[in-house]
Amino acid sequence: SQTIHQWPATLVQPVGSPLSLECTVEGTSNPNLYWYRQAAGRGLQLLFYSIGIDQISSEVPQNLSASRPQDRQFILSSKKLLLSDSGFYLCAWRRDNMNTEAFFGQGTRLTVV
Amino acid sequence: SQKIEQNSEALNIQEGKTATLTCNYTNYSPAYLQWYRQDPGRGPVFLLLIRENEKEKRKERLKVTFDTTLKQSLFHITASQPADSATYLCAALRTSYDKVIFGPGTSLSVIP
Numbered sequence: 001s002q003t004i005h006q007w008p009a010t011l012v013q014p015v016g017s018p019l020s021l022e023c024t025v026e027g028t029s030n031p032n033l034y035w036y037r038q039a040a041g042r043g044l045q046l047l048f049y050s051i052g053i054d055q056i057s058s059e060v061p062q063n064l065s066a067s068r069p070q071d072r073q074f075i076l077s078s079k080k081l082l083l084s085d086s087g088f089y090l091c092a093w094r095r096d097n098m099n100t101e102a103f104f105g106q107g108t109r110l111t112v113v
Numbered sequence: 114s115q116k117i118e119q120n121s122e123a124l125n126i127q128e129g130k131t132a133t134l135t136c137n138y139t140n141y142s143p144a145y146l147q148w149y150r151q152d153p154g155r156g157p158v159f160l161l162l163i164r165e166n167e168k169e170k171r172k173e174r175l176k177v178t179f180d181t182t183l184k185q186s187l188f189h190i191t192a193s194q195p196a197d198s199a200t201y202l203c204a205a206l207r208t209s210y211d212k213v214i215f216g217p218g219t220s221l222s223v224i225p
Binding site: 042 | 119147149162212217
């Protein structure tokens with residue numbers, strides 16, 4: 001069966017510090033991968049999505065970047081965090097080229113102080 | 114770009130009643146609409162999918178409709194239970210290859 005791992009679960013970082021959130025998927029190959037951010041009481045904002053290694057699409061101009069160094073690994077990064085980067089970050093995957101649902105990780109609660 | 118709208122106000126209903134949640138979309142008509150449930154501090158969990166050419170889809174106590182004329186999907190939970198209390202998200206895909214765009218979600222509280 002397929003599983004998705006996302007870590008860490010919570011993170012408190014000072015303004016100006018770097019960020020690296022990692023997401024890995026097991027049990028499938030060539031998944032479509034997504035990073036979403038959810039502000040308190042708000043919906044999911046799509047940040048990045050990837051259909052393959054080193055193929056990243058950015059949805060919103062921001063202080064963040066994403067990379068996919070391996071087929072089932074998706075990393076969200078920032079060189080210098082802003083207060084506005086605080087939120088609940090969710091990684092998700094879907095099967096390639098199929099109409100299927102998205103499977104989400106448990107999320108990372110990021111607080112920038 | 115596609116925009117998904119859902120009831121911004123929380124929905125409170127009595128246990129045993131039917132909850133109806135609304136999802137409206139602008140711009141293009143999505144080929145697929147999906148509904149997810151999200152509990153506090155957790156990632157969303159998929160519930161149902163409905164295709165553009167389907168009028169209605171059912172799964173146990175859940176029912177989803179898709180009206181392309183009204184650009185709307187309705188999500189029904191019959192015989193609601195307190196355990197159904199959660200935020201429900203509507204999501205749209207233009208094609209099976211497309212990214213998944215979510216609405217803001219509607220918070221549902223089922224009162225015993």
